Amino acid sequence: MFREMRRGKQLLSMEETIAVMERCTNGTMACLGDEDYPYSVPLSYVYYNNKVYFHSAKAGHKIDAITKHSKVSFSVIDEDTIVSQEYTTYFRSVIAFGKARITEGEERLEAFRALVEKYSEDQPEEAKHREITGCTQACIFAIDIEHITGKEAIEYVNAKRK
Template sequence: MFREMRRKKQILSIEKIIEILNRRTSGVLATSGDDNYPYAVPLSYAYCNNKIIFHCAKTGHKIDAINRNERVSFCVIDKDTIVPEEYTTYFKSVIAFGRARILKDENEKRKSLEILARKYSPNYREGYLKEIEDTLLNVCVVEIEIEHLSGKEAIELVNS
C-alpha cells in the first residue's frame, strides 16, 4: 500500500524516526483541501504511542479537510543544512501517513492536551492544567493514528 523507499542506504531506523518526532516541535500536515487542491499547514504537535496529536480551532480549512477525508500525511524536518560548495543539502526528515480523528470525548481530549502541554511547558503543570480546563470545551484536538512511517537522510550524512 505504501511505496518502498528507493535509496535504501538513506533510510532512517524506526528508533531514529521516533527520536526526531519526539525532539522536534513543528511539522506540516497535508490534507486533501478544497476543490481537491492539496492543503499543507504547519503546526505544533506531540508524538505519543504511534500517534501525532495537535490542537486547533473547531472550524476552518484544516477541520473541513479532515472531515472530508481522514487520510493525511505529516512531515517533520530534522536537519536542513545547505552546502553550497557541494550543490546539495544535508537533510533528515520524517513522513507519517495515517488517519486523522477529531476527538470528541472530554477525557481523551484532556489526556491529549496534557501530552501537548508536557512537551511544550513541562515546568508549568499547575498552569497548563488550569488552561486545559478553561479551554477544553472550546478547542479541537486531533489525533493521527500512524499507519506508515518513513525517514530519510542525505547520503552524505550516512557516509559520515
C-alpha cells in the same frame, strides 16, 4: 499499499525516526482541501503513544478538509544544513501517513496534557492543569499512523559507517 523508499540506504531506523518525531516542534500536515486542491498546513504537534496530536479551532479549512477526507500525511524536517560547495543540503526528515480524527474523553485529556508538557513544561503545574481542563475552544486531533519512514542525507549515512 505504501511505497518503499527508493534510496533504502538513507532509511532511518524506526528508533531514529521516532527520535526525530519526538524532538521536532513543528511539521506540516497535507490533506485534500477545497475543490480537491492539496492543502498543507504547518502545525505544532506532539508525538505521543505512536500518534501525532495537534490542536485546532472548531471551524476552518483544516477541520473541513479532515471531515471530508481523513487520510493525511504529516512531515517534519529535523535537519537541513546547506552545503553550498556541494550544491546540496544535508538533511534528516520524517513523513507519516495516516487518518486524522477528533479525539474525545480521556484520550483528548491525555493528548492535551502531552501538548502542554511539550510546549510549556516550565510553567507551574496548577497553570498547566487550568489550561488543560478549562480550554473548551480547541479540538485535539489525532493522526493514527499507518506508515512512517525517516530519511537522511547520504553524507550522514556514510559518516556513521566510518
